[in-house]
Each structure stands twice: as C-alpha cells, then as structure tokens.
Amino acid sequence: MKLENIKCVSCVGAGVIGYSWALYFSLKGLDVNVYDINNEALDLAKSRISKSLESLVQNGVVVDSEVDDIMNRIIYTSDMEEAVKNAQFIVESGPENYDVKKSLVEEMEKYTSSKTIIVSSTSGLLISKIAENAKNPERFIGAHPYNPPHLIPLVEITKGDKSSDEVVSLAKEFYKSIGKEPIVLQKEALGFICNRLQMALYREVIDLVRRGVCSIEDADKAVTFGPGLRWGIMGPSLVFQLGGGEYGIAGALKHMGPSANMWLEDMACFKEIPEDFAMIAQKGVDEEIKNRDESIGNDNSSLESYRDKMLIELLKLHNKL
Ligand SMILES: NC(=O)c1ccc[n+]([C@@H]2O[C@H](COP(=O)([O-])OP(=O)(O)OC[C@H]3O[C@@H](n4cnc5c(N)ncnc54)[C@H](O)[C@@H]3O)[C@@H](O)[C@H]2O)c1
Numbered sequence: 537m538k539l540e541n542i543k544c545v546s547c548v549g550a551g552v553i554g555y556s557w558a559l560y561f562s563l564k565g566l567d568v569n570v571y572d573i574n575n576e577a578l579d580l581a582k583s584r585i586s587k588s589l590e591s592l593v594q595n596g597v598v599v600d601s602e603v604d605d606i607m608n609r610i611i612y613t614s615d616m617e618e619a620v621k622n623a624q625f626i627v628e629s630g631p632e633n634y635d636v637k638k639s640l641v642e643e644m645e646k647y648t649s650s651k652t653i654i655v656s657s658t659s660g661l662l663i664s665k666i667a668e669n670a671k672n673p674e675r676f677i678g679a680h681p682y683n684p685p686h687l688i689p690l691v692e693i694t695k696g697d698k699s700s701d702e703v704v705s706l707a708k709e710f711y712k713s714i715g716k717e718p719i720v721l722q723k724e725a726l727g728f729i730c731n732r733l734q735m736a737l738y739r740e741v742i743d744l745v746r747r748g749v750c751s752i753e754d755a756d757k758a759v760t761f762g763p764g765l766r767w768g769i770m771g772p773s774l775v776f777q778l779g780g781g782e783y784g785i786a787g788a789l790k791h792m793g794p795s796a797n798m799w800l801e802d803m804a805c806f807k808e809i810p811e812d813f814a815m816i817a818q819k820g821v822d823e824e825i826k827n828r829d830e831s832i833g834n835d836n837s838s839l840e841s842y843r844d845k846m847l848i849e850l851l852k853l854h855n856k857l
Pocket of ligand 1: 550
C-alpha cells in the first residue's frame with residue numbers, strides 16, 4: 537500500500553474518540569465511513585460531529601461554505617462490511633476491552649484485503665494481544681490519540697510483536713501527511729509515553745493535596761500559569777536547556793541536582809491511586825469551578841468550549857491549523 541492510495545478511512549466505534557477522528561479525516565478531504573453498533577450510537581456521533589464542526593466554524597478554522605462537503609464526505613452505517621470494505625485505513629475506537637477488540641479484529645478482517653491497515657486507538661491494551669488471533673497481524677498497530685483527536689496533533693504509534701515496520705512507516709507518513717505529529721514507541725510500554733507523564737505529574741498533585749500543601753485549585757493554577765504555559769510551546773527538556781543558559785540542560789541538571797535530589801527523596805512514590813482521592817478531587821474541582829468566570833468555563837460544557845477555543849489559538853501559533 538502506498539500513501540497516495542489512502543483515500544477512504546473507516547472509523548469503527550464512533551464514541552468520544554471515533555467521532556472526533558471521523559471529523560478530522562473528513563476535514564482533511566478523505567472519505568470516511570463511520571461504524572457503530574446501532575442507529576442511536578450513529579445519530580449521537582453525527583450530532584457530535586456537527587457540534588464540533590460548528591465550533592470550528594465559530595473559531596475561524598473552517599468556513600461556512602465548506603461545512604456541507606465535510607458532512608457529506610462521511611457516511612454512517614451499522615453494517616461492518618459496508619463500513620470497511622472500501623477503506624484503505626481503519627481506525628478502531630471501540631470499547632477498551634480485549635474481548636470486544638478481538639471480536640472486532642475478526643469482523644474487520646472478514647471484509648478487508650490483507651493489505652488494509654488497521655490501527656487501534658487503545659489507551660492501554662497490548663496490540664500483540666488484541667491481534668493475537670488475527671489472520672494478518674502484521675497490518676495491525678496501535679495509534680493512540682489524545683482527546684479530542686480532531687484538535688490534538690499527537691498520535692503515539694505502537695507495534696505489536698507481529699506488526700510490520702513497513703506498516704508503522706506508512707502509518708507515520710499518513711498521519712504526518714494530514715497534519716498530525718506521530719511518534720513511534722521503540723518498544724511496548726503500558727500507558728505509552730504521555731499517559732505515564734501525565735500520571736507522574738498527577739501522582740504529585742495527589743500527594744501535595746493530601747499533605748495539605750495546596751488545594752486542587754492552586755495545583756491547577758500552578759500548572760496552567762507556570763510550567764504548563766512553557767510546555768504548550770516546547771517540551772520539558774528544551775525548557776531545561778534554556779534554564780541552563782549557556783550551559784544548557786547538562787548545566788541545569790547539574791545545578792539543580794543537589795536540591796532536586798532532596799525533592800525526589802521527599803516526593804510521592806505510591807503505586808496505587810489512594811481510594812479516597814476520587815472524592816477529594818471531585819470536591820476540589822467543584823469548588824474550583826464555582827470560582828471561575830463563565831468566560832473561561834464554569835461548567836463542563838463551557839469548560840469544553842473554552843478548552844477548544846484556546847487549543848485552536850495555540851494550534852494556530854504552532855501552524856497546526
Ligand atoms: N476518551 C479518551 O480520552 C480516549 C483517549 C485516547 C484513546 N481512547 C481509546 O479509544 C477507544 C474508544 O474510547 P472512547 O472514549 O471513544 O469510548 P466511548 O465509550 O465514548 O465509545 C466507544 C464506542 O464504541 C461503540 N461500541 C460498543 N460496542 C461496540 C462493538 N462491539 N463494536 C464497535 N463499536 C462498539 C459504542 O457504541 C461507542 O460509540 C478506547 O479504546 C479508549 O481506550 C480514549
């Protein structure tokens with residue numbers, strides 16, 4: 537399969553992640569088949585696509601005259617054969633469960649050529665296991681997006697033990713060609729790269745709050761108006777490179793070393809999220825939301841609109857929109 541042959545993408549499973557991928561592929565001019573288990577799920581996907589598209593129009597990413605074409609490039613079906621038979625690239629975003637994903641593999645393979653690339657959006661299951669009964673496991677890989685995939689550029693590509701390097705390279709090329717930032721994990725790792733990074737930071741949030749050092753709200757403010765601003769521009773190693781001045785990151789780490797080693801000694805290293813923290817976090821977030829102005833989001837719906845508006849502005853600065 538060659539990059540230029542990829543004209544139609546099938547999105548199998550059209551919930552939070554699947555609908556957003558479908559919208560993105562259509563935005564990029566590809567034909568899209570959306571599959572879900574029944575008409576109710578398909579109607580929900582369609583209304584989510586329409587709502588997100590409206591937000592892209594409001595934020596100046598898409599012009600009104602393009603909307604009909606974007607919507608018309610997407611077809612909706614609960615017939616697997618119709619969904620996958622003419623697609624060259626399939627994105628599986630069904631429930632996060634080995635049994636469901638394995639039976640989807642079987643179903644998808646029934647109606648596709650052995651060359652069709654199939655990627656899974658799985659957040660944490662092993663590709664090797666999802667594809668263990670596949671007839672053509674070499675064309676299966678993981679392609680983990682971040683929510684919402686129609687805005688966040690990162691895709692973490694993972695290989696199973698039988699995935700072919702050729703498929704990995706082609707998928708990487710494909711994602712780049714449609715404006716995504718794919719990175720390929722050199723070996724399988726639970727949680728991939730970003731979920732591990734997020735959880736490492738969040739373990740410290742949990743610990744700081746439980747120790748009474750700060751509230752949930754202040755931990756959020758610390759990230760949003762401190763390092764988060766820099767991380768939205770460049771990664772933590774480049775930030776340290778600048779922090780080290782003429783000595784670069786090597787100098788920064790040497791300089792910080794003795795202090796940082798004391799912090800590390802004192803920092804959280806627990807291996808399970810403390811059971812009581814879900815309620816503590818919810819109470820803290822409810823309090824935080826009460827203190828916010830509507831213009832920056834003070835309920836789930838307005839927070840989502842604010843997040844999308846700000847993401848779009850950042851992505852424009854990164855030349856990603
Ligand atoms: N939500 C996130 O932030 C996020 C981020 C990255 C990756 N993921 C991964 O993406 C995948 C989908 O997650 P989601 O958040 O969109 O879940 P979701 O529950 O919103 O969507 C799942 C969809 O699959 C459909 N479905 C149910 N049974 C099915 C079947 N047998 N065949 C096909 N479709 C079926 C459901 O109707 C639903 O529309 C999961 O593997 C998840 O781990 C989620």
